[in-house]
Amino acid sequence: xxxxxLPILGEARAVMAQATANTVEPMGFxxxxxxxxxxxxxxxxxxxxxxxxxxxxxxxxLEMSGLSYDNTVRLDGTTWRHVKFIEQFxxxxxxxxxxMSDVCKHCVQAPCLEVCPTGAIIxxxxxxxxxxxxxxxxxxxxxxxxxxxxxxxxxVSGTAQKCTLCYDRTSVGLEPACSKACPTDSIQFGPxxxxxxxxxxxxxxxxxxxxxxxxxxxxxxNGPLGGLNAFFLLVDEPEAYGLPRNPKLxxxxxxxxxxxxxxxxxxxxxxxxxxxxxxxLVAVAREKxx
Amino acid sequence: MNPLASGxxxxxxxxxxxxxxxxxxxxxxxxxxxVLYFFVGGISGGALLVASLLRLFGAREDTHFIRLxxxxxxxxxxxxxxxxxxxxxxxxxxxxxxxxxxxGRPMFKWWSPMSVGAWGLLVFGFFSFLGTVRxxxxxxxxxxxxxxxxxxxxxxxxxxxxxxxxxxxxAGYTGVLLxxxxxxxxxDSEWLGLLFLLSGISTSVAALFLxxxxxxxxxxxxxxRLGQFDRIALILEFVVLxxxxxxxxxxxxxxxxxxxxxxxxxxxxVGIVMPLRMGRxxxxxxxxxxxxxxFGGFVLRVVVLLGSEQIxxxxxxxxx
Numbered sequence: 001x002x003x004x005x006l007p008i009l010g011e012a013r014a015v016m017a018q019a020t021a022n023t024v025e026p027m028g029f030x031x032x033x034x035x036x037x038x039x040x041x042x043x044x045x046x047x048x049x050x051x052x053x054x055x056x057x058x059x060x061x062l063e064m065s066g067l068s069y070d071n072t073v074r075l076d077g078t079t080w081r082h083v084k085f086i087e088q089f090x091x092x093x094x095x096x097x098x099x100m101s102d103v104c105k106h107c108v109q110a111p112c113l114e115v116c117p118t119g120a121i122i123x124x125x126x127x128x129x130x131x132x133x134x135x136x137x138x139x140x141x142x143x144x145x146x147x148x149x150x151x152x153x154x155x156v157s158g159t160a161q162k163c164t165l166c167y168d169r170t171s172v173g174l175e176p177a178c179s180k181a182c183p184t185d186s187i188q189f190g191p192x193x194x195x196x197x198x199x200x201x202x203x204x205x206x207x208x209x210x211x212x213x214x215x216x217x218x219x220x221x222n223g224p225l226g227g228l229n230a231f232f233l234l235v236d237e238p239e240a241y242g243l244p245r246n247p248k249l250x251x252x253x254x255x256x257x258x259x260x261x262x263x264x265x266x267x268x269x270x271x272x273x274x275x276x277x278x279x280x281l282v283a284v285a286r287e288k289x290x
Numbered sequence: 291m292n293p294l295a296s297g298x299x300x301x302x303x304x305x306x307x308x309x310x311x312x313x314x315x316x317x318x319x320x321x322x323x324x325v326l327y328f329f330v331g332g333i334s335g336g337a338l339l340v341a342s343l344l345r346l347f348g349a350r351e352d353t354h355f356i357r358l359x360x361x362x363x364x365x366x367x368x369x370x371x372x373x374x375x376x377x378x379x380x381x382x383x384x385x386x387x388x389x390x391x392x393x394g395r396p397m398f399k400w401w402s403p404m405s406v407g408a409w410g411l412l413v414f415g416f417f418s419f420l421g422t423v424r425x426x427x428x429x430x431x432x433x434x435x436x437x438x439x440x441x442x443x444x445x446x447x448x449x450x451x452x453x454x455x456x457x458x459x460x461a462g463y464t465g466v467l468l469x470x471x472x473x474x475x476x477x478d479s480e481w482l483g484l485l486f487l488l489s490g491i492s493t494s495v496a497a498l499f500l501x502x503x504x505x506x507x508x509x510x511x512x513x514x515r516l517g518q519f520d521r522i523a524l525i526l527e528f529v530v531l532x533x534x535x536x537x538x539x540x541x542x543x544x545x546x547x548x549x550x551x552x553x554x555x556x557x558x559x560v561g562i563v564m565p566l567r568m569g570r571x572x573x574x575x576x577x578x579x580x581x582x583x584x585f586g587g588f589v590l591r592v593v594v595l596l597g598s599e600q601i602x603x604x605x606x607x608x609x610x
């Protein structure tokens with residue numbers, strides 16, 4: 001089965017135009033990894049609702065990766081939810097699995113939206129980030145810009161794709177498919193301010209129970225990228241979950257890189273003008289004569 | 291296939307030991323079309339720069355190399371545009387880079403190097419085309435009297451200054467584009483733009499020498515000055531390459547594999563040191579040295595692009 005264009009994206013512009021006039025409270029996900037059981041109902045619900053193929057190449061059957069219970073391996077253009085299985089076994093009978101349902105973070109300052117040269121990536125009235133598949137031309141700049149490795153090419157459409165936070169569902173008042181399907185409420189959907197309060201209470205509860213490393217990732221509005229609209233509760237360092245500790249905007253390098261190149265360009269123009277100028281011919285001729 | 295077994299001399303690392311946050315990102319599949327574009331675009335930009343400098347500051351006998359320069363730049367520009375379009379996931383939407391598909395207004399983001407690059411290539415194409423028409427007029431291959439305005443000093447200066455700015459931009463912006471990402475190696479240094487600029491200049495002079503030999507064009511006075519310009523570009527390229535590696539810090543460990551060997555032998559050894567040692571004094575060395583410089587410039591782009599492409603997270607491990 002091929003991935004059809006998302007139903008909402010064909011009409012996205014009209015919806016977005018209306019949406020700007022009706023901006024609502026920022027919405028997002030709070031994922032409590034401590035209650036994730038690795039059932040992958042979220043992955044399946046996401047693929048079902050968005051009609052995404054099991055495999056990136058459109059195939060129906062996954063191959064065994066050999067990586068714990070993880071056979072989708074990563075987020076990509078056809079896997080918009082991915083359950084990570086992190087095995088922490090210092091000894092054969094002493095250890096744990098960390099399970100985490102990963103997704104697009106819908107960053108408040110979104111690197112993908114920042115660099116997109118076609119304007120295909122937009123921010124919705126829910127403060128979420130959506131790629132308009134009918135505008136994207138598959139240049140892939142957003143893939144290199146995403147600090148979380150979320151976006152990839154959907155080889156059926158040829159465009160970059162990722163989680164839309166079920167914009168087609170949320171815009172009509174429905175819950176996203178993944179959080180709806182999650183049997184343990186590891187994935188919770190709602191207004192960000194409400195989710196943050198709930199998450200903070202859960203961290204305090206876990207810390208009181210002795211889980212000293214319990215922490216929120218991406219909940220801080222003053223933190224990296226202005227906070228994440230899909231944030232997580234972790235019980236180990238972010239690196240253990242494959243998350244960057246300090247994700248950054250790609251334009252952090254723009255000024256310095258451009259300045260160095262411009263200075264080099266000016267210098268090479270001056271060097272070129274000096275070495276290639278015709279007057280040098282006279283000096284060369286004189287040198288040869290002497 | 292087990293993803294851990296794929297790749298070019300892969301080495302799995304624990305996520306805990308990663309030297310930079312850039313290692314958590316996904317590869318954008320900038321592969322051979324982009325490698326070729328960066329290489330051809332560099333030559334194209336450098337060739338128009340050199341031709342324009344010769345037009346502004348050179349002598350009458352430089353005309354042959356000016357013509358070669360603009361021809362190379364124009365052909366390179368056309369090839370570059372084709373490579374960029376072919377590389378897109380949906381090639382027929384290439385115009386979305388320039389025009390908003392829903393409003394018809396110009397699509398431009400000054401803070402996005404890819405957006406600026408699309409417009410830059412368009413502007414470069416104009417000056418390259420202008421230079422090519424002028425060269426064809428000079429060659430009397432075009433004889434329309436309406437083209438006489440091309441010989442006016444103001445038109446000449448306009449074309450040459452535009453060619454210098456456009457050429458420098460095309461040769462250098464590709465490195466800036468890579469730096470303005472979150473990918474390992476590319477985003478871990480701000481020196482890539484300057485490195486690609488210098489490499490674009492050295493490879494364009496090499497291309498000029500090679501094509502001139504092929505066409506049987508010999509102008510010793512022009513060649514001597516070009517040779518000196520090329521030597522300076524190569525020496526500066528080596529210096530900036532060293533600074534680039536040092537600026538990577540612990541990320542430079544990503545080159546402790548076959549890519550690093552290729553960088554050391556292919557770029558530094560074959561592409562910079564050997565041509566500098568050979569010189570271009572002896573006539574038979576010119577073509578050989580030029581081929582080596584072109585090889586080194588190509589390998590530089592292969593190593594920088596594919597060396598980073600190779601790094602990706604699989605499950606809970608990073609493959610490099």
